[in-house]
Amino acid sequence: MQSNESLLKDYVGWLVHECCASYFKLHNLKHAICGVHILRELQALADSGDKQSCRKRCKTFNCFRLIKL
Structure with a gap:
C-alpha cells in the first residue's frame, strides 16, 4: 500500500473516520x-474546563445527556 489516497482512489461514497486532517484531503469522498x-x-472539552464551548457543541449534536459537565 502506497498511501491512503491509493487505497481509496476508486472509492465513492462515505468515509467515516475520527477527524484526522489527512482524511479530509480525499476530496472525492463524503465525510x-x-x-x-x-x-x-x-x-x-468539558474536562478542560471550557463548559461554555462544550454546552454550545452539545446543543449542536443534541448530546447533553452523554457528556458529564
Whole structure:
C-alpha cells in the first residue's frame, strides 16, 4: 500500500473516520465523523474546563445527556 489516497482512489461514497486532517484531503469522498470520537472530543472539552464551548457543541449534536459537565 502506497498511501491512503491509493487505497481509496476508486472509492465513492462515505468515509467515516475520527477527524484526522489527512482524511479530509480525499476530496472525492463524503465525510462523516465517528460518533464515539465526537463524544470523546466533547468530554475532553468539558474536562478542560471550557463548559461554555462544550454546552454550545452539545446543543449542536443534541448530546447533553452523554457528556458529564
